[in-house]
Amino acid sequence: MVMKDTQYLPIGKVAKMLGLSVQTIRRWEKAGKIHSIRSPGNHRLFDVEEVRRLLGKPSGDRTAIYARVSSAKQKADSNLQRQRERLERYAEEREYDVVRVFSEQASGVGENRKQLAALLKLAEDGEIDRVLIEYPDRLARFGYRYLERFFESHGVTVESTHKTEPKTSQQELVEDLLTIITVFSARMYGKRSQEFRKKIGQAMKEMGGEGTGHGHQDDPDRDSQGGPSVQEGGAGEDQGHL
Template identity: 45%
Template sequence: MELLTISKAAKRLGVHPNSLRNWEKQGLIKPVRLPGGQRRYSMDDLNRLLGSGQVLAGGQETVVLYARVSTKKQAEAGNLDRQIGRLRQYAGENGFTVRAELTDVASGLNQKRRGLTNVLKLAERGEYKKLLIEYPYRLARFGYEYIERHLKYCGVEIIAIAEKEPEDAQAELVRDLLAIVTSFSARLYGAGGGRKVREGFRELIAEVQTGEEAKEEQKESSRS
């Protein structure tokens, strides 16, 4: 009987080693334990498990879809549904099997998002190989590289399917900047001072936007 290490068994099946550990916890497979406690898997057991249809072969094609909008208004306007729809289409066109569709209605600064938490949990259990998102900031406004590194450690690749950011991306960035400024200024100057700084920052952004719009108008005039 041929016995394989967990890494070789996972490579043979095209899954992450965590998938084998997870299947063991679920009682779907029972590896042979060596005197030192190491796991060994027989090919007969692995083939029997895959043939039962209880698990998905070719785990490298299994994906999770993640979409996020920052406000309830955006979700009610259908932005979240359209975002998921585009991810579904991409998954279908590339022959991926969707393990889960996860969404959040929250700021990209919020680190306690339920959808994001489940993205990480499923990755840690080795249940998918690719994470589909539209843009990196949908996953996180800051700290994206840390999430990417953790997912890579779990054997998950992030795929951002869109090339050009949507028109509402700048508006969301402004909201996030306001949230950051308010948080830090409130700590430094108190709640009242924080509000004043926020108002001043909002006015500054409005002035910058007005100036940019004026420049664009001048460019258009010179072209005509």
């Protein structure tokens, strides 16, 4: 059978979302209470919209907002708050049902972002239908497609308010590379990595990067003064239910 342009879920995920056993889902399918198609590998796949109807929840409406800035200076300058407010305004204009708002100050290549982890858990538990961000790199600097596929596998759409990313500065890319190098050098060399970081910092200055700051050149909340943020995690806040 040819799949239409929609999202499908495997039987195990459907059972978890509905709080039922896999055997019950199979009985429901046989009784016509729920319908499935077959994948090329002959696995049952269920239309996410039908599952939502069974849950009695609005189709594709439950939205989680995720906002992020890289540096402490950006957060101190209220850039994070303004980013969050822009997303909330965007959602309100489109009458999205915003159920959670996540925001944090953390590197876009960091591995220990608590608010992002909480967002992933929310999608995994079937509690949201949409993730709303400003730019793809707010979610992740590298590996964005993997996160997008994760969300899609749980019936969640990722929506960016800006479809086309603004032109990024050379300095921003250098800072992301510095973050990666710092993390790996710390793991490999421990205390000795401090001297290595100093050398990298000096190299950045020689490239003319000092004072260029963070963020997109076209981003109204771009940090125009601060140095690179190299922390893996980040200070974050979950705004909870609105």
